[in-house]
Each structure stands twice: as C-alpha cells, then as structure tokens.
Amino acid sequence: MSAWNDRARAILPGGVNSPVRAWNGVGGEPVPLVSASGAKVTDADGRAYVDLVGSWGPAILGHAFPSVIEAVREAAGRGLSFGATSPGEVELAERIRDRYAPARKVRLVSTGTEATMTALRLARGATGRDVIVKFAGCYHGHSDALLVAAGSGLATAGVPDSAGVPAGAAADTLVVPYGDADALRAVFAERGPGIAAVITEAAPANMGVVRPPVGFNALIAQLCTAHGSVFIVDEVLTGFRAGPSGWWGVERDEAIAAGQVPWEPDLVTFGKVIGGGLPVAALAGRADLMDYLAPVGPVYQAGTLSGNPVAVAAGIATLEALTPEVHARVASTADAVRVGASEALSAAGVTHSVGRAGTLFSVFLGLDAPPRDFAEVSGQDTAAYASMFHALHEAGVYLPPSAFEAWFVSAAHSRDDADAVVDAIAAWAQR
Numbered sequence: 001m002s003a004w005n006d007r008a009r010a011i012l013p014g015g016v017n018s019p020v021r022a023w024n025g026v027g028g029e030p031v032p033l034v035s036a037s038g039a040k041v042t043d044a045d046g047r048a049y050v051d052l053v054g055s056w057g058p059a060i061l062g063h064a065f066p067s068v069i070e071a072v073r074e075a076a077g078r079g080l081s082f083g084a085t086s087p088g089e090v091e092l093a094e095r096i097r098d099r100y101a102p103a104r105k106v107r108l109v110s111t112g113t114e115a116t117m118t119a120l121r122l123a124r125g126a127t128g129r130d131v132i133v134k135f136a137g138c139y140h141g142h143s144d145a146l147l148v149a150a151g152s153g154l155a156t157a158g159v160p161d162s163a164g165v166p167a168g169a170a171a172d173t174l175v176v177p178y179g180d181a182d183a184l185r186a187v188f189a190e191r192g193p194g195i196a197a198v199i200t201e202a203a204p205a206n207m208g209v210v211r212p213p214v215g216f217n218a219l220i221a222q223l224c225t226a227h228g229s230v231f232i233v234d235e236v237l238t239g240f241r242a243g244p245s246g247w248w249g250v251e252r253d254e255a256i257a258a259g260q261v262p263w264e265p266d267l268v269t270f271g272k273v274i275g276g277g278l279p280v281a282a283l284a285g286r287a288d289l290m291d292y293l294a295p296v297g298p299v300y301q302a303g304t305l306s307g308n309p310v311a312v313a314a315g316i317a318t319l320e321a322l323t324p325e326v327h328a329r330v331a332s333t334a335d336a337v338r339v340g341a342s343e344a345l346s347a348a349g350v351t352h353s354v355g356r357a358g359t360l361f362s363v364f365l366g367l368d369a370p371p372r373d374f375a376e377v378s379g380q381d382t383a384a385y386a387s388m389f390h391a392l393h394e395a396g397v398y399l400p401p402s403a404f405e406a407w408f409v410s411a412a413h414s415r416d417d418a419d420a421v422v423d424a425i426a427a428w429a430q431r
C-alpha cells in the first residue's frame, strides 16, 4: 500500500488527482482503493471498509450496482463516443426534467465545475451584468470566479483562496455569510442593478451539512426576481440525493404542505448522482435563459465528451433504479447512522451536533448546536474529528477524510452496516 503511495507521490502532485483525497484534513497515509461493491470499499491490501464517502456523492445506489454496470457494458459495446447527439442524452435530460420541474431545458456537461461555470457565464450573458453573489462556505467547483470563500477542500487545507486566480476574476464576486438575510438585502440595496446572479448550494453540504434557514432560498428567489438577477441553485451534491427531487423538492413539499407557493430557481446545476459514478453533470433551467446558449444564443459553451453515451447510460440506469422506495431506504439508513452516532456520542459525554438537510447529514464535534454558517462551522474540533476518523478506519469504517464533508450513505447500506458505524463511534467516544 505504501509502495503505491510512494509511486503516486512521485508522479501525481500530492499523490492525488483531487486534493481532499490526500487526507490533509486528518493526517496519516491515505489508503489506495482498488474496488468497491455495495456499501463497501476495498483497499490495496484487501481490507474492506463500510464506506461513508460514496465517491463523494454519486454512489447513492451503492457501488457497482448491477443494472448500472450492465447499462455501461451495453453502451460501451455500441461505441464510446460519437461527437453527435445520441438518444441517451435526450432520455437523461428528460428524466432530470421529469423529477425537477424547474429544469425545463437541460445542457449536459462532464463536471459540476463546468456546470456552475457555465451557469455564471449564461447569467452574465443574459443580463449584461458582471457581479456574482455567493455565500461563504458554499463550494461550486474550482472555476476562478467561484473559488472564493469556498468551503471544504479549501477550508481543510486552510487556504482561504487559491493562488493563480487573477484579482479581476474574483473582483466581481461578492461573498455574503450564509443564511444572513440582512446582509443579502444590503448587497441588493447597494449593488442590485449590477448583480447578474446569486449562486447558492441548495442546502450547503461542502462545509459539513448546514440546513438552510426557513425561507432563505425563497428570499433569494424573491430578491433576484425583484432586481432582474438570475437565481442559480447548485444541486450538484444535493440533486436526487437530499430527496427524490433534490433539496428544492424537499422545500417545495414543505411549502405546499404549508399552503405557500414554492420558490423556483432560474437555473440549476446537477452532477454527482446524475452520472452514477461516471462524468456527467448538467446545467438546466428556464427555457428562455437556456436558449441564450450556443448554438441558439450568443453564450458559448461546448464539450468534446459532453453527453458521452457511456456516461449518460450510467446516469439513466441510476435514476431509473432510484425509485421512491429506494430513496426511502437511503433516508432510513441515514436516520439510523445519524441518530445512532449522536446517541453514542451523547452517552459518552462528547460535545457534538449534527447538521442535517433531508438525507444528507454530518457530525460536528465540539459544537453544541448545529452550525448556521461557515464561521460557526469553523469552531468545530477538527483534531477530535481526525482522532475519530482514524479510530473508525481501524475498525473498518471509511469516514470522509475531512470534518467539512457530508457523510454519504447508500441504498446498499444494511442495518448491520449502520450498526457497525455506530458501534465504532461508540467505542471511540468511550476511549
């Protein structure tokens, strides 16, 4: 295993192709993984772990789900890429719209970063304005304009911002504390006519999980409408994960139950689950806005492998298998781990809180109430998290290697898997 790490570090910067995989947030030697099936991942020494990373979100059915693997094999047999529209792209886009009504038109891309980057360009192109408003601690991928106060990977590394982002690229990005309605109103009062878009995670899950305050997303929608700005909701992580119709669907159902009119995003971005483990992401939204994209409109965006036939086959098979019953199973497993972990920590007198948005959750050690924004998240005890991470790793449970990430369960996690996680947390807490 360490031989692989040595070779990796010699050829890949930091030994990884994406920073959070390097375990900088918890210390120690990362374990190279060689296979994954159901709720388990297996390392290069053949040790299996109950996995709570789930490839950082895509693996909602569990790893190597049979119908997804079969769809990929079948699609690969028909050719890996055509460079022309193929039926699977149409079908995946229709399936996204059928579950998420505001996604009236869809463009498929390959990564969440591309989706949000394109959403900004589209909002700027359609409004003729430059200013973007984002919230501290929300992560939207690594494009220049969005790599400001961006949560997890960066928070873990202790880097407030990235080198190599020109001052000009970030100068038009205004950062507001998450959930701060007064600060958001003030920004609109001052800069309203220049604001192209507000972008937010539907529910923040890249600083750990922070439930949006009641009415906050609706307020953003209302301010954007009043000022002619575009409301971009980033559901790359929450989409078809926080609930069957993403986090928007959770709030829509709550609004309807309360006799209110649900808010709607103008644009929405997806990724992770919609590719089922292969590189698919999407930008979607109002038809009039989406038609600003080339070749209909003047906003250019393109991709050699966009809507790749093998990748969209994985996405279609994933959404097809992701029935309401399967979602209910993910929700009940998430509840079992969330509640069991919290009870185990309480029983041992460990100060903690749990952030939760639908089926997404994360445990914050050292905080006695769920944090509401990045400043509060930053008060957590990351050293205690690192200690818990390593104890669980020894016990065969693979937590996210950072205190700033959601804990991902899948439909393949059994009651025994949930118990294994809770028992390992109890053993650590009573150490």
Ligand SMILES: *Cc1c(COP(=O)(O)O)cnc(C)c1O
Pocket: 110, 111, 112, 113, 114, 116, 139, 140, 141, 142, 201, 206, 234, 235, 236, 237, 238, 271, 272, 281
């Ligand atoms: C993961 C993520 C992204 C970036 O997606 P990539 O596919 O990693 O580029 C963007 N927004 C959110 C909310 C994410 O969780």
